Amino acid sequence: MPQLVAKGVTKRFGGLVAVRDLDLEIEPSSIVSVIGPNGAGKTTLFNCIAGWYKIDDGKIEFEGQAIDKLRRDQISRLGIARTYQNIRLFAGMSAIENVLVGQHHFLKTGWVGAVLRTPAVRVEEEKAHEEALRLLQFVGIRGHGRSQASELPYGDQRRLEIARALSTQPRLLLLDEPTAGMNPAETRKMTEFIRRLRDELGITILLIEHEMRVVMDISERITVLDYGEKIAEGTPREIQTNPRVIEAYLGRGAAQAGTTVSDATNEAAASEA
Amino acid sequence: MDDTRIRFGDVPWGAVIRVGLIGAAVAIFLCLVGIVPVFHTRPLIKDVISLGQTSVVLALLATGLVTARTADMRGTLSVLPGAVAGAIAGAGLTALVILGEVINVRAVFLNASPLLYGILTFGSGIAGSWIAIVIGAVLGAAGSVGARLPTSSRRPLTTFVLTLLMGGLFAGILRTAMLSTPLAGLGRLLFAPLGLTIVGAIVAVIAFVGASELFHYTRVRDRVNGMAPAQQRLVTWPLLAIAAFAVLMLPHALGPFVAQVIALVALYVLMGLGLNITLGLAGLLDLGFVAFFAVGAYTVALLTGTSEFGIADWPFWAAIPFAVLFAMVFGAILGLPILGIRGDYLAIATLGFGEIIRILAGSDLLSPWLGGPHGILNVPKPIAVQPTHFLAGPNQIYYIAIACAVLIAFVAWRLRGSRIGRAWLSIREDEDVAEALGVNLVQTKILAYVLGAGFAGLGGGIFASLVGSIFSSSIQLFVSINVVAIVVVGGMGSIPGAVLGALFLIGVPELFREFSEYRFLFYGAALILMMLYRPEGLMPTRFAAREVHLESQELGADTVVAAPTEST
Numbered sequence: 134m135p136q137l138v139a140k141g142v143t144k145r146f147g148g149l150v151a152v153r154d155l156d157l158e159i160e161p162s163s164i165v166s167v168i169g170p171n172g173a174g175k176t177t178l179f180n181c182i183a184g185w186y187k188i189d190d191g192k193i194e195f196e197g198q199a200i201d202k203l204r205r206d207q208i209s210r211l212g213i214a215r216t217y218q219n220i221r222l223f224a225g226m227s228a229i230e231n232v233l234v235g236q237h238h239f240l241k242t243g244w245v246g247a248v249l250r251t252p253a254v255r256v257e258e259e260k261a262h263e264e265a266l267r268l269l270q271f272v273g274i275r276g277h278g279r280s281q282a283s284e285l286p287y288g289d290q291r292r293l294e295i296a297r298a299l300s301t302q303p304r305l306l307l308l309d310e311p312t313a314g315m316n317p318a319e320t321r322k323m324t325e326f327i328r329r330l331r332d333e334l335g336i337t338i339l340l341i342e343h344e345m346r347v348v349m350d351i352s353e354r355i356t357v358l359d360y361g362e363k364i365a366e367g368t369p370r371e372i373q374t375n376p377r378v379i380e381a382y383l384g385r386g387a388a389q390a391g392t393t394v395s396d397a398t399n400e401a402a403a404s405e406a
Numbered sequence: 407m408d409d410t411r412i413r414f415g416d417v418p419w420g421a422v423i424r425v426g427l428i429g430a431a432v433a434i435f436l437c438l439v440g441i442v443p444v445f446h447t448r449p450l451i452k453d454v455i456s457l458g459q460t461s462v463v464l465a466l467l468a469t470g471l472v473t474a475r476t477a478d479m480r481g482t483l484s485v486l487p488g489a490v491a492g493a494i495a496g497a498g499l500t501a502l503v504i505l506g507e508v509i510n511v512r513a514v515f516l517n518a519s520p521l522l523y524g525i526l527t528f529g530s531g532i533a534g535s536w537i538a539i540v541i542g543a544v545l546g547a548a549g550s551v552g553a554r555l556p557t558s559s560r561r562p563l564t565t566f567v568l569t570l571l572m573g574g575l576f577a578g579i580l581r582t583a584m585l586s587t588p589l590a591g592l593g594r595l596l597f598a599p600l601g602l603t604i605v606g607a608i609v610a611v612i613a614f615v616g617a618s619e620l621f622h623y624t625r626v627r628d629r630v631n632g633m634a635p636a637q638q639r640l641v642t643w644p645l646l647a648i649a650a651f652a653v654l655m656l657p658h659a660l661g662p663f664v665a666q667v668i669a670l671v672a673l674y675v676l677m678g679l680g681l682n683i684t685l686g687l688a689g690l691l692d693l694g695f696v697a698f699f700a701v702g703a704y705t706v707a708l709l710t711g712t713s714e715f716g717i718a719d720w721p722f723w724a725a726i727p728f729a730v731l732f733a734m735v736f737g738a739i740l741g742l743p744i745l746g747i748r749g750d751y752l753a754i755a756t757l758g759f760g761e762i763i764r765i766l767a768g769s770d771l772l773s774p775w776l777g778g779p780h781g782i783l784n785v786p787k788p789i790a791v792q793p794t795h796f797l798a799g800p801n802q803i804y805y806i807a808i809a810c811a812v813l814i815a816f817v818a819w820r821l822r823g824s825r826i827g828r829a830w831l832s833i834r835e836d837e838d839v840a841e842a843l844g845v846n847l848v849q850t851k852i853l854a855y856v857l858g859a860g861f862a863g864l865g866g867g868i869f870a871s872l873v874g875s876i877f878s879s880s881i882q883l884f885v886s887i888n889v890v891a892i893v894v895v896g897g898m899g900s901i902p903g904a905v906l907g908a909l910f911l912i913g914v915p916e917l918f919r920e921f922s923e924y925r926f927l928f929y930g931a932a933l934i935l936m937m938l939y940r941p942e943g944l945m946p947t948r949f950a951a952r953e954v955h956l957e958s959q960e961l962g963a964d965t966v967v968a969a970p971t972e973s974t
Contacts, residue, residue, distance in 0.1 A: 183842060209844035223835035226828070233825075234832040238844040241656040244853060247824035248817050258824070301844055 134197075136161040136184070136337055137305060141191035142201075142363075144174075144181055151177040153361040154191070159305070159354075164331055164338045166348045169358035170374075171382060175341045177309050178217060178358070182339075183215045184208040210238055214295045214303035218310050218341075222282040223319065229278035229291050232265040235300030265300065270327070272296040288319050293332075305337045306330065312344050320344060324351055349373065357381065417487050418477045425476055426491035428650040429469030429546075430498025437502060437526070438460050440517035441924060447523050448920075449601035450574030456601075457574070462499070466542050469495045472550020484554060492546015495626075499526050499538040507532045513803040561622065562615045569614040572900060573602045579917070583659045653808060656803045664917070668799040669872060671913040672807035673865055678892035678904035679814040682860025685890065686855035686899035687818070687827060689834030690745070691753040694760035695862050698886040700767055701736050702729035702863030703870040703880070708775075710871075715775065715782045722788040726867050733863020734856045741855040745848060748837075760886055768878030781877030785870045803872040810868065814861055815901045822899075830854055831899075860888075888912065895936055897943025906944045 144152040152174045156354050159165050167175045171272040180186045182193060184205040193201040209338050213263040214235075223231050240261060246254045269275045271294040277285060285293060291311060298306060311327065312320040330336050341346045348355060349369045357365040359373060365372055372378055421943050446458030455463070470488035477487045477592045503523050505511060511518045527534035552563060577597040584593030596606030621627075630641050655664035677695070681783050709718050709725035718725075744755045766772055768779050776782065788806060792795050797805070821827045829850045832840035841847050892911055896903025910932075915925045936943075 171756050172806045176643070185842070205838070205841040206844045209842055215842060217839070220837055221839045223468055223832050223839070225835055228827055234828050234840065234845065235843045236824055237829050238846075242825045244821060244826055244857070247826055250820060250824075254824070261825075274673065349580070 135159055136196055137339075138194045139182070139191065140182055140193075140306060142178070142188050144177055144186055147191050151361050152181065152188075152358075155358075155361075157356060159337060159339060159362050161304070162331060162335050162337055163353045164325075164327070164340065164351050166340045166342055166352040166355045167358060168342065168345075168348055168355060171271060172360075173358040173381075174360055174361040176309060177361070179215060179309055179339075179341065183213060183307060206238070209301050209303075212302065212304040213304075213307065214298035214301045215307035216291075216309055216311065218313065220287075220290050220294055222290060222294060222297070223276060224281070224283035226282055228274065228281050228282050228285060229265050229269065230260070231293060231297045232268050232300045233261055235297045236261050236264065239302070268296040269293075269301055269339055271299070288315060288323075291315075291323070292326075296393035297328075299334075299336075305339065308340045308342075310341055310343060312342065312347055317325070320347060323347075327351060360402055419490075421476045422473055422491050423494060425473045426494025426546075427498075428692070429465060429472075429491060429495030429542075430792065433462055433465045433495055433705065434498050434502055435772045436465060437499070437522055438515045438517055439927070442525060442925075443517055443519060443522045444921065444924075446521075447599065449483075450721075451607045452569065452598040452601045452603050454604060454607075456525075460571070460574075462526075462547060466492050466495055466545035467549040468554070469542075470546035470551075471553045472549075473546065474553035478648040485550050488550020488553075489543045489547035492549065493543035495546065496538040496540070496542020496748075499542070499801070500535045503527060503535040503538070504532060514773040552600045559587060562619055565615045565618045568612055569890040570602070570607060571611050573607065575600050575918075577606065579660060581666055582661050582664075587659075593635060595935050619686075633921040654805075657804050658796065659822045662799055665804065666800045667916040668914060669804040670916060671908050672790045672804050672811060673868055673872065674888065674892060674908040675905050675961060676807050676811040676814060676868070677862060677889045678896065678908050679811055680820060680865065681889045681893050681901060682857050682901070682904050683818055683821070683830075683861070684854050684858030685893050686904075688851060689898075690851060690854060690858075691749065691890070692756045692855070692858060693753045693883075693886050693890065694740070694756035694758070696764075696881050696883065697740070697756075697760045697763035698737055698859040698862035699731040699866035699869070699885060700763050700881040701868030702784070703876045704767065704776060704866075705729040705732050705863070706867035707785045707876045710786050711780055711782065711784075712786055713784045715777055721731050722786060722871055724813035727866065729863045729867035730860045731863075733866070734860040736863075737853060737856040737859025741849075741852050741859075745851045745855060757883070757886075760881075760883060764878065764881040764883070767881055779878055781875055781880075783875045785874050785876065787874070788871055800872065803868060807868055810864055811905075814864075817857075818901060826850070826853065858889075885915060891933065895933070895943060900945050900947045903943050903945035904945075910944070 137157070137159040139155060139157040142152055142157075142364075143150065146320050154296045155178065157178075167178060169175055177186065181188050181201070184200065184203055184207070188201050188270060191201075192199055195211055195213060198211065200211060200213075203211075223234065226234075240253045240257055242257060257260050266275060266278065269278055272295055274285070274296070275288045277289060282290065295306075295308070295311070304310060308327065312323045327338060327340070328351055331338055340348075340352070352369055355365075355367065355372045356363060357367055357375075364377045364381060365375045367375070438837060441461050442458040444458065445461060446456045448457045449455070450457050452461050470492050473488045473491040474484070493803070502518070503526055506518050506523055526538055527570055528537060530537070531888070540812060552560060555563070578600050580595045581597035581599065584590060584597075596603060596609060598606075601908075630638060633641070656668055659667070677962055682693065684692050706725045706729045707713075708715060709720045710722055711717060711719065717862065733827060740756075740759050744752065744759075747755055767776055770778065772778070773780075787802065789797060793799075805818065821830075828847045829840065832843070832845060833850060837847060848872070869880075873880070889909065892904055892907035894907075896905070896907030911929070915929070917924070
């Protein structure tokens with residue numbers, strides 16, 4: 134049974150339809166990518182799943198439970214966590230505090246208990262700190278716990294954002310362009326790391342990514358959006374040769390010439406550079 | 407500094423003249439609004455310089471300083487722009503004197519009196535009007551040299567100026583404090599009834615500049631920070647004990663007038679710490695703080711009531727918990743509908759609530775119960791004592807307010823380190839992301855709002871007892887603004903910052919009642935300067951300072967003069 138099911142999801146902004154009648158099914162512990170040209174509605178889709186936007190039509194279910202009417206904190210508690218396209222850490226807090234915020238709803242300390250710092254509270258705080266350190270270790274930035282989040286190097290900030298998302302103990306993790314702005318070596322490390330998240334923790338990964346090498350490398354299934362509609366779905370191999378996808382990326386001529394998606398995006402990257 | 411000679415034409419004369427003219431405008435403004443003549447009655451150093459003259463001196467020094475920063479010149483001619491700008495500013499004063507002698511401007515500007523001209527020309531009349539130009543040039547040059555100096559020599563100079571200012575302002579109070587002790591002779595030697603004596607000025611400068619330089623060069627701070635925690639405690643605990651002792655002795659040492667002032671300061675410290683939770687930690691800009699202050703004040707007044715409005719004849723101590731409780735209930739009732747509103751809009755909504763409560767309290771509708779504009783009188787003191795008792799007068803309120811402030815600081819500190827404090831900070835930083843991480847926004851915000859309201863109620867209850875009455879006119883918007891300003895000036899979320907903010911914004915103006923006409927002028931100027939040069943507050947929390955300055959550097963590095971941020 135799929136873990137996440139979206140049926141007929143539609144999100145409008147005024148006259149603009151950002152996501153139109155979208156169906157999506159994600160199996161537990163799989164790695165799924167959402168790709169598409171700029172403005173295709175990928176991040177809108179994430180925002181709909183994570184409760185940032187209320188959808189206008191359709192329904193979204195997570196592990197059999199409807200989530201499209203829930204608040205963000207309720208969705209988080211059900212086991213969906215996310216990261217952001219532009220890193221959104223709590224800049225004025227330390228790295229470890231960022232991770233501790235994610236444990237908020239696992240902790241029970243009330244304000245009276247916090248003021249009195251009862252033995253139970255102390256034990257709970259210690260456990261929370263240990264867990265936070267473990268997560269920092271897992272993402273590879275242990276030792277930076279006391280640094281201010283905004284002063285970490287860029288790559289570490291991305292890792293910290295993932296550690297913070299993991300601290301909510303998600304079973305589905307939405308990663309919005311996790312390798313954006315990284316050099317090839319960093320990108321390779323991040324790709325390995327995403328695979329580890331799934332292999333070691335069993336977390337389902339839903340990924341928005343522009344770097345086609347990453348997408349083709351780690352995805353088990355790929356969903357392609359264009360103008361808010363799903364135009365293709367399948368394994369990386371199927372997507373690479375799908376004429377509609379190539380057309381969306383490069384136009385009709387390229388589709389007839391028999392290029393693949395990887396070639397197309399790599400060319401685009403080369404011309405940008 | 408490199409030795410390349412700059413040519414005369416390289417100086418950006420346009421900018422220099424502009425700064426000079428602004429300096430002239432500021433100096434003339436200081437004269438015409440009356441700051442110079444009024445403050446001339448109060449010496450900074452007896453028989454040497456008055457506060458009024460000091461204000462002009464500071465304006466001219468600042469002209470030179472700003473010139474040096476604007477026209478960034480190096481080499482031997484580098485003092486020239488400062489001197490020219492200072493001379494232009496001085497020339498403004500000269501022009502004022504000459505104009506005043508030729509035509510009578512007094513009909514328009516009340517303060518343009520012979521007294522003012524006497525101050526500006528050192529009593530020599532129009533013949534001495536050129537003196538201002540010379541002094542302007544000298545001070546402008548000095549200011550521009552000061553701006554150019556390396557930190558190691560600028561620091562003692564800054565300490566020098568601050569020591570003289572503080573010493574001169576507080577001399578009278580210190581003298582009064584010392585006269586009743588065995589140190590009376592020393593007090594008479596160092597301090598005149600108003601201002602420092604010459605000996606006092608020299609001693610104060612040597613002591614403070616020496617101490618600050620010693621503190622810096624022996625690297626005391628680094629050494630203490632480098633110690634093991636157990637050793638650090640050996641240093642910090644005795645210091646804390648001394649500070650606590652000083653705080654307890656303060657009202658006795660400084661006499662009844664100052665005791666009254668510091669009781670008020672302590673009350674505002676308490677409220678500042680309360681709002682620090684709402685605004686400093688959770689980032690909720692609450693401009694209706696006075697509403698909960700009013701609830702607390704009226705609760706205490708009614709419950710302890712010895713007047714016609716009293717509904718129960720309770721002692722203060724029984725009434726205070728109810729003041730806090732009712733304020734919290736009010737906080738919850740008012741907070742629930744509006745906490746979904748963000749940022750500026752929340753400020754407007756809470757502002758409205760503050761006004762509603764103020765108008766209600768003074769209305770005919772509630773006057774049978776609250777006394778309307780005539781208020782409730784005869785609110786008893788917490789502890790009834792003989793007038794000679796050491797708790798008599800405002801002292802007991804001072805001690806109660808200090809004790810409550812310590813309690814609130816403790817609560818804030820414990821909460822800050824807990825799950826709840828982290829949730830508040832995360833909401834302050836980015837409430838959308840905080841919610842996506844599982845933080846329930848409504849619950850978390852309400853808790854911050856209700857706690858802040860409770861502490862405001864506590865402050866109001868103590869206020870009613872301090873003043874002995876409560877009127878609808880005591881519930882001014884200005885109370886809310888004062889408390890917000892304390893938190894912002896002190897540093898958002900910082901506990902020592904709230905103390906410093908209250909001392910600075912409440913204590914200093916109260917001590918200089920004779921200049922109360924200028925209170926808001928200084929208040930406004932101080933806030934503007936704070937926001938320009940030290941937006942993170944006087945005593946920012948560990949990360950806030952760096953954050954604010956990083957942000958402003960990104961916005962435009964040249965618009966912000968870096969403030970010292972080593973005191974994190």
